[in-house]
Amino acid sequence: GAGVSQSPRYKVAKRGQDVALRCDPISGHVSLFWYQQALGQGPEFLTYFQNEAQLDKSGLPSDRFFAERPEGSVSTLKIQRTQQEDSAVYLCASSLKRDTAQPQHFGDGTRLSIL
Amino acid sequence: GQQLNQSPQSMFIQEGEDVSMNCTSSSIFNTWLWYKQEPGEGPVLLIALYKAGELTSNGRLTAQFGITRKDSFLNISASIPSDVGIYFCAGKIYNQGGKLIFGQGTELSVKP
Numbered sequence: 471g472a473g474v475s476q477s478p479r480y481k482v483a484k485r486g487q488d489v490a491l492r493c494d495p496i497s498g499h500v501s502l503f504w505y506q507q508a509l510g511q512g513p514e515f516l517t518y519f520q521n522e523a524q525l526d527k528s529g530l531p532s533d534r535f536f537a538e539r540p541e542g543s544v545s546t547l548k549i550q551r552t553q554q555e556d557s558a559v560y561l562c563a564s565s566l567k568r569d570t571a572q573p574q575h576f577g578d579g580t581r582l583s584i585l
Numbered sequence: 586g587q588q589l590n591q592s593p594q595s596m597f598i599q600e601g602e603d604v605s606m607n608c609t610s611s612s613i614f615n616t617w618l619w620y621k622q623e624p625g626e627g628p629v630l631l632i633a634l635y636k637a638g639e640l641t642s643n644g645r646l647t648a649q650f651g652i653t654r655k656d657s658f659l660n661i662s663a664s665i666p667s668d669v670g671i672y673f674c675a676g677k678i679y680n681q682g683g684k685l686i687f688g689q690g691t692e693l694s695v696k697p
Contacts, residue, residue, distance in 0.1 A: 474627070501683055512591075512673050512687030513628070526682050561627055565683065573618060574685060576627035 472496075474577035476562050482583045483552050491547045491580045495564030502545050503574060504537055505561040513561050519545060552584045591674055591688030598664055599696050606691040607658040608674035616677040617650050617657040618685065623670045631672075632659070664695050 475494040483489050495502050501520050505513035506529075515529040521542035530537070534552075539545040549556055559581050563574035591608045598604060608617075616635055620628035632643050634650035634657065641648055647660045657674055671692050675685040 503684065505685075505687075510690075512589075512675075512689050513685070514687070515684040518682055518684055526684060529684070563627075563685075572683075573630050573633045574683070575630065576620075578625065578627045 474562055474564055474575055476560075476577040476580050478580060479578065480581050480583075482585065484585050485552060485554060487552055488548065488550045489552055489582065491549075491560050491582070493545045493547070493562030493564075493577060495543065495545070495562070496566075496575060499564035499566050499575075500542075501565045501567070501572070501574075502539060503563040503565075504545070504547050505563065506531075507559040507561055507579070509558075516547070516560075549582075552582075554584050557582055557584045589674055589676060589686055589688035591691055593691060594689065595692040595694070597694045597696065600664060600666060602664055604661040604664055604668075604693060605658060606672060606674075607656060608676070608688045609656045610676060610686075611655070612678050613654040614657075614676035615654070615679040617648070618675045618677075619646075619648050619657075619659045620673045620675060621670045622673060622690075628673060661693075664693075666695050666697055669693055669695050 477492045504516040507513040517537045518526040519539040534550045536548045559579040561579045563576045565572040565574045589608045619631045622628045632648040637654050639650040645662045671690045673690050674688040
């Protein structure tokens with residue numbers, strides 16, 4: 471597709487359940503980023519991949535959060551034993567090259583609600 | 586963590602008016618970006634700035650990378666109703682990879 475694609479668009483889960491969020495970056499984009507956006511706030515960085523390598527996971531809030539990009543294309547963000555404070559919009563972004571000056575292009579996000 | 590201070594938090598203006606918003610940081614940035622976000626959508630890139638002092642325009646939008654590398658502003662001239670949305674500044678700190686640090690956003694409302 472032409473842009474970053476995320477699925478599902480909406481996810482409702484009960485507290486304690488595990489969830490998996492998918493990101494399809496723009497074809498050929500080397501770098502992939504995950505951000506968390508709480509209501510009324512700006513996005514906050516979670517983690518960053520260059521191809522299949524996870525180069526920075528300093529923003530992951532706890533060890534319940536795990537991200538992977540095994541083939542250097544599609545990425546999955548997994549949250550285990552979800553808590554209410556995990557409710558947020560999870561945004562994925564990709565950029566073309568290794569050069570970190572390349573601008574990031576965002577998907578429309580997955581809105582996660584934990585009951 | 587690192588933060589960007591973005592102001593104003595919200596603006597209510599009349600169609601045709603000019604708008605100005607800015608971001609400041611305690612850290613030096615090597616890239617400044619301005620995004621617009623509408624409800625239910627992801628941020629859309631408006632302008633990217635890569636050099637201190639750089640002034641860049643995109644239609645009615647103009648943005649500048651501050652000389653100190655710690656600030657940036659965005660101006661919108663002759664606002665129209667479709668300018669409504671939340672505008673975010675975002676920056677990258679040198680040697681911290683590609684992660685973006687976002688401001689808190691400026692919510693713009695335009696009255697026809």
